[in-house]
Amino acid sequence: MSERPDINSGSTDARLAGVAVSAPDVKQWFVREVLPLEAALMQYLQHNWRNRSDIADIQQEVYLRVFRAAQESGLPERPKQFVFATARNLLINRVRDESVVPIEAVADLDALEAAAEAPGPDRVTLARDELRHLQAALDRLPPQCRQVVVLARIEGLSRREIAERMGLAEPTVANHLAHGIRLLVDMVLGETPARRVTP
């Protein structure tokens, strides 16, 4: 259990050997390479783990392990394979640890290999598509939450101004905004825009 995810056994080139990586570099790498995989990762976890209430924890644990591994042993050369191998190992370990988990929960584990090989989301997205995507996400927020996000993010109003304008207490404004941030970030990272461009 304490073993670290077995990095894609079979590919010795999975990581750059012995590279010291500074904290900001790991962060940048994480934002650039790992976060864009969130949609695929969540799909994979939801597909392979029956108990939905565990998913957030498993996702967090995958991120923690990937981040730590990058800090300690250098940036993985193939981030996508590394992230999915980490997720797979984590699920397998969990199944071993928790005998209560029905075997169907991991029935699809083999599909992982295929998922890890599938092309990742391209990072270049046309501006108009992304804007449309964002607007759709915004429109899915609960009404008050949406309005606070619009006033804070788009109109740039202060907490006091929003509170006045909406007739809310200031702490309520902050709560709505936090909730909106959470939902939007989940949507933004968890969904891939349809249109992709490869430079």
Add this chain to the structure above:
Amino acid sequence: MTSELGNAPRIKEQASEWLARRMLGPWGETDQAALDAWLAQSLAHEIAFLRMEAGWSRTERLTVLRGSGKPLPRPASNPRPARFRVAAALAVVAVAGVYGAYVLSGSQSQTYATAVGGHKIITLSDGSRIELNTDTAIRTTFRASRRDVALLKGEAYFQVEHDAARPFVVSAAGHRVTDLGTKFLIRQNGNRLQVSLIEGKAELESVGEGVQQHSVELTPGDVAVASAEALNVFRKPEKELHDELGWRRGVIVFSHTTLAAAAAEFNRYNSTKIVIADAQIGNRVIGATLAVHDVEAFADVAHEIFGLNIQKHGNEILISR
């Protein structure tokens, strides 16, 4: 197996709360220290916050909707006309040599800063608001008789709550702007200082050592350019001033801008730098509105419109033929 099991939803919540608090302001050094302490508590906190910030920065493009005419939701209970409108505008560009050390004493000073790519809105105790653009630092010193703000570097937009008994004075690069009921933009670029007055009135004075003494009162529609040697006033169309403030909405507006100038502007906001391979390419002219952090969209434009080559090497995007 893990120390954070079962906490993930709560940690996410906390990360979003910190981000919301920071965004709504006021955000001072104590707030930053509290956030730093929370981040230092565990790697899970740090990653959750990193994820939240990164995801949230991708919603920045939404800010292009600002003032787009798309009706904003109105509160059912308390309908009032929108208070923020871009009004007739005036810009002053002042250039200065030395930033005379401005010694302030005997009152609380507070420093606010943004990193490259940052954007921060500060609401001061008097209700005035200052928006900091990328790579900017200011120091505020408030006294009973006077409100002083020093622009140490970068660019900031001021919306001042006017108080005749307590002047609001911004100093930068050997110049001083005194608010007479104003919204204005100040940008310091090396020894150049640019002040854009968006609304109201302000007085611009040259006060630094070695700076030739000038004083001019700015009214909406004017643009002033000052240097250590000279101070010029001209006018800029409202549309151009609105574009100059694009960063407040998270965008950069290029119109008839050379690729080289556009790249330089983009590079102010991002650690990934755009490098234009040769001068001829750099002379091509573009017009576009792009999110300040969307370096890739910029490369995309260069690729799709001019058919240029885009190569990424680490923190550099090389644009070549």
